[in-house]
Amino acid sequence: MAVIVSAIDEPRSAKLGKAMIFMVWLALASALCWSETVWRDEVRALSLALQGDSFIDMLRQMHGEGHPALWYILLRAAYVVVGSPVVLKVVALTVAAAAAYLLVFRLKLPLSVMLLSLFSSFAIFDYAAMSRNYGISMLVIFLIVLSWEKGTRNGILLGLLFALLANTNVHSVVLVGGFLAYWFFDLVLARPRSPLTKYRAFATAAAIAAVGIALCFATVYPTFNDTGQNDLSGENFALLALRALALPSSHFMAFYPNSILELVVAYPLASHIFAALMSVLIYGSLLALADRRPAIIAAALVLLGLSLLFTLVYPGGYRHQALWLVFMIAIIALSPRSQREEAGVADIEAAGGIVRFARLCFPILLALQVVSGIEKVNQAFVAEIPFSRSKDFGAFMQSRPDLKDAVIMADPDYLVEALPYYVSNRTYLLREERFGAIVRYTTNARLSLSLADILLTAHRLQQSEHVPVVILFSQRLDQITAPVSLRESYVWRLSLTPEDISAFQSATSLIKRFGATAGSDETYDVYVMK
Known part of the structure; x- marks a missing residue:
């Protein structure tokens, strides 16, 4: 496991450089946030949060909406203080800024991954300027990374963070499963064998996470939006599930910038080519984790879990798909390349060329998100085409x-x-x-x-x-x-x-x-x- 610490011994120039990088991000994200015209899904959440005469009334009336309660609680609490709809933007930007701060100053990441992540579309627009609940997932995920201590892990603290993550949005329940899988296989595959006390911490965290997941589903189901789900009538459930498991990358085409997606729509042949390329990038990103078996298992399970969710429950947009990218960032921060399991190292070294190629795939994926972010900046400040009228x-x-x-x-x-x-x-x-x-x-x-x-x-x-x-x-x-x-x-x-x-x-x-x-x-x- 990585030791996630504040870089106390960093050179002054490195600290100053990071501060400048963060300030550039903050200025850009703030400009996008305040220039962005809010659209229906953003305001819908605020309208739901302001229902009823109390928090309890609000929670009762939003039951079945399709999202857990955390985002609505934050919005209502902020509105009580400010008394203006502007809290929608204030809360979203504050949450995103906290996550960006952790990304720049606290997470132990390669510089390239940190920079590409920070200026990706999800970090500067979809989880910052766009006032939705998915930015909270990014913040909680990074807090989980920081709490993932070397040696003895605090089962209660991590369990509470897992429970919190499960109540940001339904998709993040899959991410909770990914973190638990990472922890479990890290214990099982460890050599020498992990002591019983470490299993107790895991069991404690899993139990608390289960309570959080149950609370999420109790808030979301049964949904009153009964038409807002995939219509599976006449479909073979098993076949759909197998297709999702066999071709999960087909559910993540929104990782491409709009310019490429427009090409895909215009030319059907191009769609097959770019779908194949996306598969290479996604599976290559997984293969780059091959020397850390708990990490590759966890990342693959999250990928498959989200694919099943998109297939069987609700189609995934970019904001949902990008959660896998954030999970991958967390896994990289938790698992530096310097730490390898003894088992299987020889095989990895024998296939070193393939692995070295695979390690380029995730930075390329992140670079595509930066291009998408540039498109968002162009739309906002050059073309001046709003997201909504x-x-x-x-x-x-x-x-x-x-x-x-x-x-x-x-x-x-x-x-x-x-x-x-x-x-x-x-x-x-x-x-x-x-x-x-x-x-x-x-x-x-x-x-x-x-x-x-x-x-x-x-x-x-x-x-x-x-x-x-x-x-x-x-x-x-x-x-x-x-x-x-x-x-x-x-x-x-x-x-x-x-x-x-x-x-x-x-x-x-x-x-x-x-x-x-x-x-x-x-x-x-x-x-x-x-």
């Missing part, structure tokens, strides 16, 4: 005093979830036929809608509420010339016909159209009922 919409609404009391509805419904950060107008959910700012992805809703249904609902609201009714569409209705049935969200359908579009346009006025976004569908055509 919700901020622009909020500014537009504030410029229209005649709409200050308007009810806002949207198709798809989830377009309204980002709005409470910027406007105070009431929002109405078409599918569930209720006022609210939190969409429930449930089968107990209107799964199919027509434009005529939306117009009828708008008329009814206008008559009952006696206020203007604003309707947002992500679709450009004037570009549709034939009947279509559009799939939205997981199982929603929207039916459009030229006749219904004509009737809708006669009853409404198009008052604003917003431009393109970078990575989301949160742009709007804004209509108001006549």
Whole structure:
């Protein structure tokens, strides 16, 4: 195991260099954070956190949302102090800054891995500027590394950190399993044999972690978002599981920058080539750990666990996939190359050329994340294309005093979830036929809608509420010339016909159209009922 210490004996120049590196990261991450327009998944968490009259009420109402409670508790606690939605950005950036500090100053990593990790897309944007719960996972993982002491490990402390990690997000439960696997195989494969006291510390940590995992699942299940899962009807469960085990790298294509992903979409042949290259990089990264058998077993189990989760429960986005990269960083910090198991060293040395090649794979993977980070910086400060138009919409609404009391509805419904950060107008959910700012992805809703249904609902609201009714569409209705049935969200359908579009346009006025976004569908055509 690595000794993770503050580098007391580091030269002054090295400390100054690290301080400058950290300050560059902090300036960049802060600029991205404050320039980023929050989108629905970020504001949804804040809306959930502010439910109820107390923390207990909030926890009761968020039960079944799909995420454990830690992120919501942090947001509500910060809101109690600050009293402003800005806590969403403050908490996310603070958590990310703490993790970045540990990465730079405390984790014992090769300089190249530290730098590439620090300026990767997940470290400067997805876990910092993007206000989500996944940045907490990175912080807790690094705290676990710091607590992984040489010699005797504190089972209670590590168990509590494992339990905390399990309650950051469901995906991190897999990471907890990875850490426990690393610890277990480190004990089993150790020579000479580990004393019984070390097994007791492991058992203590595993027991506390199990309680944390149980708490996570008790908070998440049963979910009220019953449509927000993979539809496995008609699928062979065993075949799906075997496919996930055989080709886990296929679930991690988001490790490529957007420029490559666009090429993959445009050219099907390229998709096979880049999928094969991703397999080489991922399996090569694992092979680089071959001289540390507990490490390669743990990293492989996390890779397979996440692949099964993406296949059988919920498809994984970049924020989920990048957790494997963070776990790999932790494993590297815990297992310096200088420490090798005696068993199998001769075989590794015989295949030294392959292993040396494999050790290039993980830095290449991290370099790809840096390219993705550069793309994010370019979008924010050069192209100036926001992730969402919700901020622009909020500014537009504030410029229209005649709409200050308007009810806002949207198709798809989830377009309204980002709005409470910027406007105070009431929002109405078409599918569930209720006022609210939190969409429930449930089968107990209107799964199919027509434009005529939306117009009828708008008329009814206008008559009952006696206020203007604003309707947002992500679709450009004037570009549709034939009947279509559009799939939205997981199982929603929207039916459009030229006749219904004509009737809708006669009853409404198009008052604003917003431009393109970078990575989301949160742009709007804004209509108001006549």
